[in-house]
Amino acid sequence: MPALPTHARAVRFDRYGDRDVLYLADIPMPHPAPGEVLVEVRAAGINPGETRIRTGALHDRFPATFPSGQGSDLAGVVVGLGDGVTDFSPGDEVLGYSWQRSSHATHAAVPAAQLIRKPEALSWPVAGSLYVAACTAWAAVHAVDPRPGETVAVSAAAGGVGSIVVQLLGLRGARILGIASSANSAWLTANGAVPVSYGEDLAAGLTAAAPGGIDVFIDLFGPQYVQLAVDLGIPPDRIETIISFELAARYGTKHDGSAVGSNREVLTEMADLAAGGRIEITVAAAYPLDHVRDAYAELEQRHTHGKIVLVP
Known part of the structure; x- marks a missing residue:
């Protein structure tokens, strides 16, 4: 060289x-x-x-x-x-x-x-x-371990981490409520999520989209979503946040981030999923x-x- x-x-x-x-x-x-x-x-x-x-x-x-x-x-x-x-x-x-x-x-x-x-x-x-987006998404999903058929709400669902979380949840067979702006509704729908626009009526929008209840909440944006998840009655061990550490400590929710997925095994798994076209x-x-x-x-x-x- x-x-x-x-x-x-x-x-x-x-x-x-x-x-x-x-x-x-x-x-x-x-x-x-x-x-x-x-x-x-x-x-x-x-x-x-x-x-x-x-x-x-x-x-x-x-x-x-x-x-x-x-x-x-x-x-x-x-x-x-x-x-x-x-x-x-x-x-x-x-x-x-x-x-x-x-x-x-x-x-x-x-x-x-x-x-x-x-x-x-x-x-x-x-x-x-x-690395950061894919390994954070892996850690967030694994923290709450959604099962096939469970309903999972995701804040910032069309962002760098959120778009990967949505795709990982799809591979698990979960029902996904993707919280994002209306500009991202088409992408969320194309990737198997039900779009829910954020705003003052978010709680009502989530309830309408999931009348049977929400099993899991993954927060990728900020504390208001952890509080919302708690107010919706989701058990703390089924709530994950990558950013709201103070509320996670207060309520006992999960708070796994990229450090949890920072190893060659996870990085290889995510790179292989991307290379194979299973996630974009x-x-x-x-x-x-x-x-x-x-x-x-x-x-x-x-x-x-x-x-x-x-x-x-």
């Missing part, structure tokens, strides 16, 4: 704040430590949790150390190996994740145990946005790395159907 450049480019921020704190910096080329792989990044998804880290909203749980990098999802080509790595070679196409907030860059050093080989059928944007990972938009602020501007509207990806 050709010699590596001496520097990489990476997204950085030096203080908590809005999108304008993000900038692109030249950094020394990462060096893979023992057990790590150096990846030339071809695509890296962005996620709502990164916005909350950047603004300081998650400081108590996930504090930033400045200057901070950003990003966990990635897919790319192996260009270097640390000592002891035997399961990858330079030139291998891989996908996976970094827990060092480093994937929004041209190159990232990543533990080999956090990577799998990219299936040939997956495009770079899909592979690079798979929708890419809503792709932005060059130096347009990272624009990418987050679109993400933070919270109406995107599917994933937004940075392409270095």
